[in-house]
Amino acid sequence: MRKRGWSGTGQWIALQTILFKEIGRFFRIWPQTILPAAVTNALYLLIFGALMGQRIGPIHGIAYLDYIVPGIALMSVITNAYSNVVSSFYSTKFQRHIEELITAPVSEWAVLAGYVGGGVVRGLVVGAVVVATAGFFTQLQVAHAGVLLAMGTLTAALFALAGFINAVYANSFDDISIVPNFVLTPLVYLGGVFYSIELLPSWWRTVSMGNPILYMVNAFRYGFVGVSDVRLDVAFALIGGLIVLLLTWAYVLLRRGTGIKS
Amino acid sequence: MSALLLRDLRKTYGNRLEALKGVDLEIPEGEFFALLGPNGAGKSTLISIVSSLVNKTSGRVEVCGYDLDRDREAAKRCIGLVPQEVNFNQFEKVANIVINQAGYYGIPRREAIVRAERCLRQVDLWDKRNVVSRQLSGGMKRRLMIARALVHDPRLLILDEPTAGVDIEIRHSMWEFLRSVNRRGTTVILTTHYLEEAENLCRHIAIIDHGRIVVNRRMQELLAEVQTQRYTLELKYPISQVPVIEGYAVEREDAYTLIAEVPPEGGVHGLFTRLAAQGIEVQGIRNGSSRLEQYFMRLIAESGDRDGAGAAA
Ligand SMILES: Nc1ncnc2c1ncn2[C@@H]1O[C@H](COP(=O)(O)OP(=O)(O)O)[C@@H](O)[C@H]1O
Ligand SMILES: [Mg+2]
Numbered sequence: 069m070r071k072r073g074w075s076g077t078g079q080w081i082a083l084q085t086i087l088f089k090e091i092g093r094f095f096r097i098w099p100q101t102i103l104p105a106a107v108t109n110a111l112y113l114l115i116f117g118a119l120m121g122q123r124i125g126p127i128h129g130i131a132y133l134d135y136i137v138p139g140i141a142l143m144s145v146i147t148n149a150y151s152n153v154v155s156s157f158y159s160t161k162f163q164r165h166i167e168e169l170i171t172a173p174v175s176e177w178a179v180l181a182g183y184v185g186g187g188v189v190r191g192l193v194v195g196a197v198v199v200a201t202a203g204f205f206t207q208l209q210v211a212h213a214g215v216l217l218a219m220g221t222l223t224a225a226l227f228a229l230a231g232f233i234n235a236v237y238a239n240s241f242d243d244i245s246i247v248p249n250f251v252l253t254p255l256v257y258l259g260g261v262f263y264s265i266e267l268l269p270s271w272w273r274t275v276s277m278g279n280p281i282l283y284m285v286n287a288f289r290y291g292f293v294g295v296s297d298v299r300l301d302v303a304f305a306l307i308g309g310l311i312v313l314l315l316t317w318a319y320v321l322l323r324r325g326t327g328i329k330s
Numbered sequence: 331m332s333a334l335l336l337r338d339l340r341k342t343y344g345n346r347l348e349a350l351k352g353v354d355l356e357i358p359e360g361e362f363f364a365l366l367g368p369n370g371a372g373k374s375t376l377i378s379i380v381s382s383l384v385n386k387t388s389g390r391v392e393v394c395g396y397d398l399d400r401d402r403e404a405a406k407r408c409i410g411l412v413p414q415e416v417n418f419n420q421f422e423k424v425a426n427i428v429i430n431q432a433g434y435y436g437i438p439r440r441e442a443i444v445r446a447e448r449c450l451r452q453v454d455l456w457d458k459r460n461v462v463s464r465q466l467s468g469g470m471k472r473r474l475m476i477a478r479a480l481v482h483d484p485r486l487l488i489l490d491e492p493t494a495g496v497d498i499e500i501r502h503s504m505w506e507f508l509r510s511v512n513r514r515g516t517t518v519i520l521t522t523h524y525l526e527e528a529e530n531l532c533r534h535i536a537i538i539d540h541g542r543i544v545v546n547r548r549m550q551e552l553l554a555e556v557q558t559q560r561y562t563l564e565l566k567y568p569i570s571q572v573p574v575i576e577g578y579a580v581e582r583e584d585a586y587t588l589i590a591e592v593p594p595e596g597g598v599h600g601l602f603t604r605l606a607a608q609g610i611e612v613q614g615i616r617n618g619s620s621r622l623e624q625y626f627m628r629l630i631a632e633s634g635d636r637d638g639a640g641a642a643a
Contacts, residue, residue, distance in 0.1 A: 075403060077436060079436070081436045081439075082433060082434050084433070084439075086433075089426075089430055163420060164415070165418050167383055168417065168478075169434060171383060171409070172431070174434050329383065330385070
């Protein structure tokens, strides 16, 4: 039983080591990891919100700019959480220092938690930067801080996990940009970031309901402005289910050494 | 207790290549052990299975008494690995590589920093602690990997071709360092294809070829066995027939050249005397290849004959 005690503390220290290494990595290269999101999103806010938004009426009684800020922030959370893990874990594999973790007595859970945790922190940091930038354009209010934080964190975790799985299967640097460009970006843009699905024709609205990102964006927006196109319990159940699914998938891949061990 | 125990270890890679064909090996704690073999023999495969980098196909591995399948975490804690090729983050600073490694082994950060300093000083890299590791020379990178492998005080240090591509001077100081690590009680296993390295450093040697252990014995015994020396004799006058001389194996290479194997009890003088008695006069003599090298070549040739498929490779 003494062994189990060591193992617990040891795994915790290993997890912290990986997590701090991951956080240190993206902060060290902040012009590549944090700055671009701040600049791009400031432009979105300027063009869609401040300039064009005045010609677009309020949605659900909320000024257009205020309506799109949460979606834009969550979009940054998603892309940053994903790309942090996919590029960091892929280069760990590519440069072979993944071998340090495989030979060490680090459990698969600690490896997963360390990398995914790094992605979550990056997602949330960039999300916070975007929200702070929005403060220059509008007076933001927070209706339900708990929902906001919970949905932000869970979304970051889900896409960090997805990035991890992408990195495991990737064999080239091309492989780590296919999913973000051709799957993630369309889903995010069609996920109700810039509009309410009530504005859509009914068939398109039905199709949109199959997009999981729609639920996350709406629940996250609810945290700010208090309105949502979807039910919150459905949104949380959905993201919870998806996280369990991807977590299991990622764990099995690591356990088997897929893409890592011969 | 054995530091390493292998029973019928087999590995077939995805491309159906049989890299290990049933390896049995037992290495007691405290040993300084050489695993010698030509390129492609299966050395790295063996090491990689022991250190969890490669999945075995079948067989049993025990490290310091811990079965790799049942007690992998405990087994891993006993091993320090210096791989054949650089596998640290080349964009990371030297000190961080060693400190993080300690973290992966569950060592709290405060202590990790102390240990990293100790290990880096041991391999003369403390001055380079803040350098980005990509900028180190080849020899320094190797030493960094040794420091990294020692930071959690492993009972078994495994080095895969540690001195390949390292210049002579550094090689000798590395040998000295490894001896001192072994004197402090750490079992050391190294793979090499330099005979000289095995001969100089190790107390026990196994030769692996085409995925099989073909020799496994104490270095002293091996040396005694191969003390038979090989000489090339240049003759003054041509001969047409191979002279038969008791106690020596003599071959004729051409009319003016003989190859003779001289056992330790015979001596070169005895050979010359007997040749002279047959009217053969020796004009020059050249030393053949080193004892172990010769033995090594013979083993490889023999095992190639036995294993028809392997001979072509
Ligand atoms: N990942 C791999 N996939 C397929 N074959 C491999 C792999 N690694 C090594 N081999 C093959 O296994 C054999 C043994 O290789 P290796 O263990 O690296 O030998 P050594 O370290 O003694 O030079 C070689 O024929 C090599 O080509
Ligand atoms: Mg090798």
